[in-house]
Amino acid sequence: MKQMEDYLPIVGEKVVYDIYKKASKLYDKHLVHVNSTFIGGGVAEILNKLVPLTNDTGLDAGWRVLHGNLEFYDITKKMHNALQGSTDSLKEEDKKTYLGVNNAFASYTHFDHDCIVIHDPQPLSLIKYINKRQPWIWRCHIDLTNPNPEFWNFIKPFILRYDLMIVSSEQYKKDDIPVEQRVIQPAIDPLAPKNIALSEQRCKDILKEAGIPTDKPIITQVSRMDKWKDPEGLLKIFEKVKKKVDCRLLYTYNLATDDPEGVDIFNRIKQSVRDLHFKDDILFVLGNNDYLVNAIQTFSDVVIQKSIREGFCLCVTEAMWKGTPVVASNVGGIPVQIDDGDNGYLFKPDDYQGFADSIIELLKNKRLAQTIGKSGRDKIKQKFLLPRLLKDYLTIMYDVLK
């Protein structure tokens, strides 16, 4: 487990010292984070690092995972999609299951903490079933720009009970709800196996062991198998690139326990690849090993993120941190990270030609790729590493408890 000292060489003394000072005003305070999975997905990844590190600064921080079931995850996945704008309708039965799981969990969850931080919609309605005796914060990681009204109206009454709502970007703040809203941008842990520096040789060894050939340039997307990650669009862009440069596409996917849709989408994509004449240059890699994902992101020539919607998109953060140039959709938290043309490239999700041209240029012009990559790494170092995130949480904790 990492301690604050371990971050000194990366973020410097001032940042670490500021964290200690903020924490010292919160000694004896006990907060708890609640989300809905401890394996897979960006939120679990953040909590896995943030929570132990919070404890290292002198506060008590807990982490509970809501106990759902397969039916519940089906519904909350639908809810997640609908809150990001998909058209769907919320059945009465679904509401009952959603509330039932929260109610059951509440029946054996006893919060004597000083502050409760609820992540995303899955455990949002817990607040309805627990005798609230402390500040509750709803930390929403998803893009609420254009939510499906039926779902938004269903969850709004629960949000009203909260003392504070945290979103990932200024543009996600909602006008139609009176709850105080703040922004915390997510972050990655530079010391995690997924993000520590790997030498070129080590990367080659890891890729070789995973059966990934390195004799052609590599373009990579790392993402869940999810319609919002637009795997179909990704294939179309790769087709355009492939006409100009002989290269390979790695789709590095992962599956989360709370994402039952993934397998269906994966099967559909594999089916559609089968008919392509360059199918042998499209590799699907299960990113279930952090060192493997790290090696892929580090070794790739270009990382692409062809999303239609994003909360923040930590995959972009990770790739930039490794100095790999990123070409991405101009959605969600991505433009917060990438300054177009300076430390990466942004395109509208439907601008396939723009994506392709940019990737082709980066594959052909090594110097450009290096410059863009280095600027990307600098941006992440300044703004999107774990100690900054911890500091933001401590600031908010202090504000709600003072």
Next chain:
Amino acid sequence: MKQMEDYLPIVGEKVVYDIYKKASKLYDKHLVHVNSTFIGGGVAEILNKLVPLTNDTGLDAGWRVLHGNLEFYDITKKMHNALQGSTDSLKEEDKKTYLGVNNAFASYTHFDHDCIVIHDPQPLSLIKYINKRQPWIWRCHIDLTNPNPEFWNFIKPFILRYDLMIVSSEQYKKDDIPVEQRVIQPAIDPLAPKNIALSEQRCKDILKEAGIPTDKPIITQVSRMDKWKDPEGLLKIFEKVKKKVDCRLLYTYNLATDDPEGVDIFNRIKQSVRDLHFKDDILFVLGNNDYLVNAIQTFSDVVIQKSIREGFCLCVTEAMWKGTPVVASNVGGIPVQIDDGDNGYLFKPDDYQGFADSIIELLKNKRLAQTIGKSGRDKIKQKFLLPRLLKDYLTIMYDVLK
């Protein structure tokens, strides 16, 4: 969610009143259960019912799930098998991963409870990393009759730290450890969707919807895909039965998030079925819906449990509760439930002919099947329902806290 009153019609006033009296001596006490999964497997199923019901009696009871990862589950599955007797060796790296997960979880887990109940080996070593300030109980659900010594010696030092160890059967008590040991037999929840009474027509409807034909007698095994459930042996017995009675075998399997072996075994079994001439009468049914499992157990003519090792085997309890005659291996907790020839039949795991003959007789002799089934239901009603389990826990809680 169920309350104590709901059990009155099944277990009677005396049992419910006894529970209230025991609970009244424990008001204000706060206990917490810790296991390693909230979906799949018998332990999760019990806690899912036991914990809310404990809260209904006036105590505070919590339930935490250890946050593992895929590597950890691979190791703890191996550990589970080895503690049940399989030959395997424990790598230093495995120990490190096992302890690392427990250590990390301990770093953000703050127990201010009056009593901690740790289930099975996965979170056993938590006690090493947490400042112990209350009684800790290790509740071991597995068959420790003949553990692999290397693994047993690895976990023994952790068990020594505990105040009490609970096993599922007298014969699982260990001579070579000084920790006090008690027996608690598991139980099923008669009000859960998996166990409530379903009419014959309802069963037929559910089976029809699941695509399970009902035109031939049905023999069923419900179990994880696991070598200890001996799916190969099951097929051999079915082959013998099939020669005498035209019937169908349902293998109703389920997959747990902490059981990565399941998929491999499933694929192997499907492969071996492919060559059988009666393969069309062997159906694999994913038991991911409690009503479906209930309907299958209720509607089946015979339930078989061809296990080589068992902790207690709640699948047998469930089938007996439904009045379905059970033919099972004489291992683990099964002989505690079945009195051979009276309320079911027991055979040595390698006595394929005995299994087959007994099943054939039950398929042919309807009256015998009914008598055995009814006796089975009576036995479960008296000894293996949830309120009795709750009472046992309250007794132990009182004893360790007095």
